[in-house]
Amino acid sequence: MSPTSLPLVEPACCAPLTQAPLSADEALVLAARLKALADPARLRLVSLLAASTGGEACVCDLTGPLGLSQPTVSHHLKVRHQAGILTREKRSTWAYYAVVPAALAALALVLT
Amino acid sequence: MSPTSLPLVEPACCAPLTQAPLSADEALVLAARLKALADPARLRLVSLLAASTGGEACVCDLTGPLGLSQPTVSHHLKVRHQAGILTREKRSTWAYYAVVPAALAALALVLT
């Protein structure tokens, strides 16, 4: 998809699915956001981050529990950061990622 | 994945993502359910069905608005029926599909 960032939080994008039929464009945006979560590794990433102290963790803390290589973890983090689901903060050598609660809430709302 | 049906409604499966870290198995199940929605055509299917009178529609009513061939629509409906998101009722010549509201609600709950 687009290599640039995809604003997730601000517009609720669409009304709940069960209200009005989705346009092709709206469906495209929503599907992209759901795809950002519809993967075992990415779901575990979210829960690992959320359960960490301070709600954040660096890449090196995640490769172990996930059983994935460092480039793969870094790739997932980047994709989901672009989707607006994660925040990224670089402190010296380490890059700390955290979950954006509003992003998940917005998706949940669409499912009614 | 398994060719047989996948029970979606009954167990909430997992606690909200932000509570406890997900096991690999739980993540697999959840991801499968999210993937059943993470596609533009399938999202539009849900909204079309939900917005129809009586909350149901037959295959021939969906191919037009979706712009997809009949086998493709039939395929999507089958997959999501197996995922527990849709119900199927055959009346004479037509096959009517409807949304299971509880299935969407269960997914929304996991996103907290």
Added chain:
DNA sequence: CGCCAACATCGACGAGCATCTATGGTGACA
């Protein structure tokens, strides 16, 4: 200044999947 650790990027490979055309099965109706 030189070395090392943490992270990002690149290129490639393989699995999974959405879609199509063609075909089979089934119920309605004259």
Added chain:
DNA sequence: TGTCACCATAGATGCTCGTCGATGTTGGCG
């Protein structure tokens, strides 16, 4: 009983994407 919709299945194809190894970049430290 023959014909015609409606729907499901089968097989094939092209694309997306998750994953990896290799390499580049940057900041800390002796």
